[in-house]
Amino acid sequence: MNASPSSSAQAAREAVAARLVDIRKTAGLKAHEVAARCGWHKSKVSRLENAHTPPSDDDIRKWCQVCDALQHAPDLIAASRNADQMYVEWKRIHRTGIRRRQEVDVPLYDRTSLFRVYCSNVVPGLLQTHGYAEALLSTISQFQGTPNDAADAATARLARSHVIHEGRHRFVLLVEETTLRYRIGPPAVMAGQLGYLLEVLSLPSVAFGVIPFTAQRRIWPVETFMIFDDDRVQVETLSAEINITSPGEIDVYVKAFARLQRMAVYGTKAQSLITAAIDTLR
Structure with a gap:
């Protein structure tokens, strides 16, 4: 059975979050270190990595910058926007x-x-x-x-x-x-x-x-x-x-x-x- 469109949207958001985790680990950084370098509370990093909060374009750029991976930012931003647009409530639109x-x-x-x-x-x-x-x-x-x-x-x-x-x-x-x-x-x-x-x-x-x-x-x-x-x-x-x-x-x-x-x-x-x-x- 095919997943519902709303669950597909969540899966896309989780894929973006997983990519952020991979970039952090490749850079050899702990979650709290990324938070400190970005000037965020450490709970924000947790929310982003667990797909509880969708990242903004600026969040992705900062994340990639502190992880010395800015070359990945454009693709991640595009993927995040696509996930955000897959399932959107009319009240928001x-x-x-x-x-x-x-x-x-x-x-x-x-x-x-x-x-x-x-x-x-x-x-x-x-x-x-x-x-x-x-x-x-x-x-x-x-x-x-x-x-x-x-x-x-x-x-x-x-x-x-x-x-x-x-x-x-x-x-x-x-x-x-x-x-x-x-x-x-x-x-x-x-x-x-x-x-x-x-x-x-x-x-x-x-x-x-x-x-x-x-x-x-x-x-x-x-x-x-x-x-x-x-x-x-x-x-x-x-x-x-x-x-x-x-x-x-x-x-x-x-x-x-x-x-x-x-x-x-x-x-x-x-x-x-x-x-x-x-x-x-x-």
Whole structure:
């Protein structure tokens, strides 16, 4: 059985801590000596070496410097940042609002050639209208108790989604039929969102599929996730964003996506399901 993403993140943090211990021992130093040379309390060294506290970039540089191993600092800093980003609670990500989070992913979106997206609960962010995104992000802010900058965040989300109209990117986007019926915002907002999905069906770079209520399940409805090429998977849970870069774990999501993809309907059949959802608004 594969380890959970959160346990994988902890394993990555422990690997960084183990490397710090190895560097100290190679330098022939005791833990209390490293603490003294860095000007720290000795308990800090214990916390770092046992992965109880993640090291800052400056912590790593100081550690490597006093151990005469500065050449290892860049790789250790990169590994520590990767471990820190693998499992991050939404409250931490959104502590200053949601707009900034939309902007951070722009380089990732720009360099990705193939997007594979599965959403079991909301319309994919890449396809959201401003009204739908604002209503959704406002609800998220209220639930999390974080600053509500939904209007600006929605604008940033739409700016991030410019890739949907560029030919060098390809998209396979899957939703459960339930996402077409959930009322995220008032009827006018939902009508605008569903109408936009009908427009998306004609985009040559986009394959948009809907998994009907009546589909024979080859895999149960799972959490929302995005696969960026074959390099990274972002998983969204209620409490956290999980970034997966381990090839073995990525393969699990690629396998799940392939099964979900075979269950979906496309083209005129998807159009019929969207139209039926619009009819319920009347």
